[in-house]
Amino acid sequence: MRGKARMRKGIHFTGGRKLLCVLTAGIFLLSACGKTEEQDTEGTAALVQSDKGEADFAYPYVAESEKGYYFWERMNQDLWYPRLMFMDKESGRVVPLCSRPDCIHEGMECNAYFREVGNNGGGVHKYYLQYYEGNLYAVGFSEDAYVSLFRIRADGSAEWEISAKLYRTDYAATGEWKTPEILIHDGYVYFVDWYQKVKKLERMPIDGGTSEVLFQGNSNASAVDIYRIKGNGGSLFFQVNSYYNDTPENAGVAAYQYDPADGQCSLVMEGFHGTFSVREGFVYYSSPEGLCRYSIQDQTTELLVEQPMNVPTITLTRDYIILCAQWEDGGKLTLYDYEGNEIATVPNTLRVGWYFGGNSDMLFGECWTETPSLVFLDLNRPVGEMQWEELKENSR
């Protein structure tokens, strides 16, 4: 599927002032993309998200390169053709990923617009996005009915192609789209087919080929969910929730480690409640007693914060352990140091509902207010000045 799909709706022309702004943004993007490409050919920007242990995304919806962040815009009443965007790390400027010099970056003609998943044709699902060895990868649906990994050139040229066909679905007939859990790591795409009830973790070479099953949920369970595939220290970690007797009360939650060197999956720990994260040989998780840290090597647990937790998402950065509950108190962050001392809380002024995670510099999330929108938080600000900000074109 090379080349862009052309659809019916045309470009809407606006005033000259806006056009000038957009052209300026385009010129900026051209230079930014050039630098990104140059960086990529040196092979230095490839493994930031998954291999260096710097980024900690519970939901990999923002792709990080050395130069910036890439993300899909959210559709709203003012934006019917959401685009692939680039945020420059140095300047903070946000522009559409389009290198067409004459483009006004509106409508389907813009290079930053990509056709979405639709049951009458192929397209991308505008959530998952990962940067790997100079390209962006998105998940979507191919015209021959496969959930597929799409490779998108990160230079604003709008060139895209199928990188790997993961598995076949009957989505075209049923209209029910279930996004796979997915992570690119060291030349492979690791994925979980969410159409299955008892799920399994598989992997396939990033350029396609035969998939191999790495982990299979317990077939005696009524359902097994697999989440949070994370690369850390050369290994992959993932969370397995097994449900018995069709009730969430009978859930067993466990964290596993897959070692690509020996091809083995091993149980790291089980019996925790909620989510987990891994950094430098330690698993951090919440329990009815509070925030815990488990040493994988010593197999010992210490209680870092003695305070009951409502299944928060945990992000581990260079300086902070960051907790954020999804939806209920979504967007309200609590920052701790690695000794378990509370450093700060950041209020949820923008009604952030869905928290993605991030890295040591930046966190990301999404508001599902009347119109969905993306937000970010700059962790390099002084602690008392941290706040959620809307992530949109030229927002800084």
Place this chain on the structure above:
Amino acid sequence: MGKIRKTVLGIALAVCVLGSSVSSCYAATSSIEVGVTATSAWGNFRYEEAGHHLKVTVYYSEKDSQGNTRIDEVSAHQFGNFISVYVSRPSPGGWQYMNGYARGFVDDVLEALSAVMHA
């Protein structure tokens, strides 16, 4: 005389432009609805002109008992004036719908977008 001729021509031109603009601007009315509860999500899309292929897609976010969140979608399509789609639970993992919104398409072109509704 020349002035009158120009005026008539001007009026004729205006009528022509206006007429063509009216026909090209004509659009059938449409309406879209979305509903979300913890155990169900639905969307309705109505388009008041016959002979089109309609599609409605509901995008929903959901949360399980462990605090994990996902976004998925469900859609239906057919020829006619009205199309609806419905999904429901329970699920073994305790998944509950949190919120959602709907899009309506006419002949594969986006025609309507609803606001976000919360369960």
